Amino acid sequence: MLGIQTVEPRSFRPQAPRISTSPAASNSLDERLSHATVRKLESKEHVFCEGDPRLHVFRVEEGVIAIYKTLCDGRRRIIDFAYPGDLIGLGALDEHILSAQATCTSKVRCLSAATLESLAESDANLALKLYKSVCQELAATRSLLVTVGQRSAVERVASFLLALHRRSGEADDHTVTLAMRRSDIADLLGLTIETVSRTLTKLRTMGVIGVEQGGTTVTLCDVVRLTDLANE
Amino acid sequence: MLGIQTVEPRSFRPQAPRISTSPAASNSLDERLSHATVRKLESKEHVFCEGDPRLHVFRVEEGVIAIYKTLCDGRRRIIDFAYPGDLIGLGALDEHILSAQATCTSKVRCLSAATLESLAESDANLALKLYKSVCQELAATRSLLVTVGQRSAVERVASFLLALHRRSGEADDHTVTLAMRRSDIADLLGLTIETVSRTLTKLRTMGVIGVEQGGTTVTLCDVVRLTDLANE
DNA sequence: CGAATGATTGACCCCCTTCAAAAGCGGTGG
DNA sequence: CCACCGCTTTTGAAGGGGGTCAATCATTCG
CATH class of the missing domain: 1.10.10.10 (Winged helix-like DNA-binding domain superfamily/Winged helix DNA-binding domain)
Structure with a gap:
C-alpha cells in the first residue's frame, strides 16, 4: 500500500492491515493463499463495505483497491490504496469498519478470516507476525495523519x-x-x-x-x- | 487515549498502541505491571523520544502523555493523548518512532519491552491480544485521520x-x-x-x-x- | 455523432493562518 | 502586599490558500 512518509528512512511502509507474504512468514498462510479462489473486480466494484460481516481477508493480486470510510455527510475519506501483494480486511471486529473499492479493474484472492484466526490461535509466531505488521501499519497511518494534518x-x-x-x-x-x-x-x-x-x-x-x-x-x-x- | 470518533457506535477506542489491562487479559502482563517501577514526570518531561532504543513499554498511571512526531521544519504533530490505563511504547521496531511527553505532572509504570515480547512468543493468546488491540488502535487513528483531514x-x-x-x-x-x-x-x-x-x-x-x-x-x-x- | 464521465481552468469568497498586541495567571523577591 | 517577570491565553487585523461554483475541454462508449 501507499505510505506517505514524513520520517526517515524514506521508505515505504504498509498502510492498511496486512501481513508480510514473504517466505519468512508462516508457510501455512502462503499455502492457503495460493489455493484461495480469485475474484475479479471491475472499476468501482466493492470488495467489501462498512458494516459487512468480516468473513474474508483478501490479498490484492492485480490493480488498486481504495480503502475508505464514508462520512455522515456523504463525503468519502480514502485511508489507503492497496496494491498487489497487500492484504486487506484484517481487523479485530467481526464487521468491516471500512469499505474497499477497486479504482480500476482488479483481482483479489479470498481467505477465510476465521481460518486465519484459528491458525493464529495455535501459532504464536503467526499471531506475533500479525501484531508486528499492524504496528508497522499503524506507524504508516500516523505518517499519513501527519501529512494530511498540517x-x-x-x-x-x-x-x-x-x-x-x-x-x-x-x-x-x-x-x-x-x-x-x-x-x-x-x-x-x-x-x-x-x-x-x-x-x-x-x-x-x-x-x-x-x-x-x-x-x-x-x-x-x-x-x-x-x-x-x-x-x- | 482519546479517540475522536466519526463512526457509530460513538464509543471510544484506544488511540495508541496498547493492550487491555482488564482481568480478561493475560495475567502475566498485569502481574508484571503491578511489580513494575513507577516513574514520575514533570510537565513537559519526556517519557521517550523519537530514535531512542525501545527498551520499555509504559502504562500511564496518572496525568496525560502526548504522543507526537516532530516535523522537519520543527513543527509538532500530536498523534494522541494517553490517559491512565493506556499502554504506550508498543511497536514493531527496536526504536521509538514517536516521542512521548507529559502535558502535566504524570506517572508511568515501566515494563521491559523484551520481556513482553518473549512472553508473547510462547503465548499465542497474548500475541493475539496484542494484534487485536493494535487493530483497534489502527481503527481509531484512522478516525482521527478522518477528523483532521476534512x-x-x-x-x-x-x-x-x-x-x-x-x-x-x-x-x-x-x-x-x-x-x-x-x-x-x-x-x-x-x-x-x-x-x-x-x-x-x-x-x-x-x-x-x-x-x-x-x-x-x-x-x-x-x-x-x-x-x-x-x-x- | 451524442451522451456520459472525468479533467482542467477560471472567478470569487471564506476560513484559517499569520503577525501583533494585550490581558490573565502564577511565581519570586523586595 | 505589591511589583515584576515569564508563560499562556485571548483578541484584533490583514492576508492567503484552498474550497465552491461554474464553464470548457478531453476521452470513452453506446
Missing part, C-alpha cells in the same frame, strides 16, 4: 507522487501511473479534485513533473526538487 | 471536547478538564493556538460550552448541540 497542497501532492514512485520499486523508471481518478487522490489527501488538478499543473509548469496520456501517466523530471517540495 | 475548526474542537467527555466516563458530570495547553490541542487537531482559542470562545458565546478556571475547565452546557456541531 501540510500544504503542494507538499501533499508531491509526497503522494514520491510515494507512488517508491512503491513501484523501479528507481530508474521515472514515470508513475495514476491508476485512480483525481477524486480518489483528492479523497486520500484531504483536498478537492480541483486543487489536485491545479497542483499537478502547477508542478508541471514548474518543470518538476510531466503529465501524459490524459493525465494517467506522470513523469518525475526533477525528483530532487520534488522531494524538496514535499518537505519531508 | 473537517472545520468547529467540528474538530467539538469532536475533541466530546471525546474528552466520553473518555472521563462520567456521563452525569458535564465538565471536562483540559489537562493540556492550547498548543497541545492545536497540534492534535492540526490547527493553530489562536484558532483553538477563538473556536472555544465562539462555542462559549453560542452558549454550548462554558469555560472556567483560567480555561482549564470546560462545561458542556448543550451536549446535543455540541454533537450536532461535531457533525459525527
Whole structure:
C-alpha cells in the first residue's frame, strides 16, 4: 500500500492491515493463499463495505483497491490504496469498519478470516507476525495523519507522487501511473479534485513533473526538487 | 487515549498502541505491571523520544502523555493523548518512532519491552491480544485521520471536547478538564493556538460550552448541540 | 455523432493562518 | 502586599490558500 512518509528512512511502509507474504512468514498462510479462489473486480466494484460481516481477508493480486470510510455527510475519506501483494480486511471486529473499492479493474484472492484466526490461535509466531505488521501499519497511518494534518497542497501532492514512485520499486523508471481518478487522490489527501488538478499543473509548469496520456501517466523530471517540495 | 470518533457506535477506542489491562487479559502482563517501577514526570518531561532504543513499554498511571512526531521544519504533530490505563511504547521496531511527553505532572509504570515480547512468543493468546488491540488502535487513528483531514475548526474542537467527555466516563458530570495547553490541542487537531482559542470562545458565546478556571475547565452546557456541531 | 464521465481552468469568497498586541495567571523577591 | 517577570491565553487585523461554483475541454462508449 501507499505510505506517505514524513520520517526517515524514506521508505515505504504498509498502510492498511496486512501481513508480510514473504517466505519468512508462516508457510501455512502462503499455502492457503495460493489455493484461495480469485475474484475479479471491475472499476468501482466493492470488495467489501462498512458494516459487512468480516468473513474474508483478501490479498490484492492485480490493480488498486481504495480503502475508505464514508462520512455522515456523504463525503468519502480514502485511508489507503492497496496494491498487489497487500492484504486487506484484517481487523479485530467481526464487521468491516471500512469499505474497499477497486479504482480500476482488479483481482483479489479470498481467505477465510476465521481460518486465519484459528491458525493464529495455535501459532504464536503467526499471531506475533500479525501484531508486528499492524504496528508497522499503524506507524504508516500516523505518517499519513501527519501529512494530511498540517501540510500544504503542494507538499501533499508531491509526497503522494514520491510515494507512488517508491512503491513501484523501479528507481530508474521515472514515470508513475495514476491508476485512480483525481477524486480518489483528492479523497486520500484531504483536498478537492480541483486543487489536485491545479497542483499537478502547477508542478508541471514548474518543470518538476510531466503529465501524459490524459493525465494517467506522470513523469518525475526533477525528483530532487520534488522531494524538496514535499518537505519531508 | 482519546479517540475522536466519526463512526457509530460513538464509543471510544484506544488511540495508541496498547493492550487491555482488564482481568480478561493475560495475567502475566498485569502481574508484571503491578511489580513494575513507577516513574514520575514533570510537565513537559519526556517519557521517550523519537530514535531512542525501545527498551520499555509504559502504562500511564496518572496525568496525560502526548504522543507526537516532530516535523522537519520543527513543527509538532500530536498523534494522541494517553490517559491512565493506556499502554504506550508498543511497536514493531527496536526504536521509538514517536516521542512521548507529559502535558502535566504524570506517572508511568515501566515494563521491559523484551520481556513482553518473549512472553508473547510462547503465548499465542497474548500475541493475539496484542494484534487485536493494535487493530483497534489502527481503527481509531484512522478516525482521527478522518477528523483532521476534512473537517472545520468547529467540528474538530467539538469532536475533541466530546471525546474528552466520553473518555472521563462520567456521563452525569458535564465538565471536562483540559489537562493540556492550547498548543497541545492545536497540534492534535492540526490547527493553530489562536484558532483553538477563538473556536472555544465562539462555542462559549453560542452558549454550548462554558469555560472556567483560567480555561482549564470546560462545561458542556448543550451536549446535543455540541454533537450536532461535531457533525459525527 | 451524442451522451456520459472525468479533467482542467477560471472567478470569487471564506476560513484559517499569520503577525501583533494585550490581558490573565502564577511565581519570586523586595 | 505589591511589583515584576515569564508563560499562556485571548483578541484584533490583514492576508492567503484552498474550497465552491461554474464553464470548457478531453476521452470513452453506446
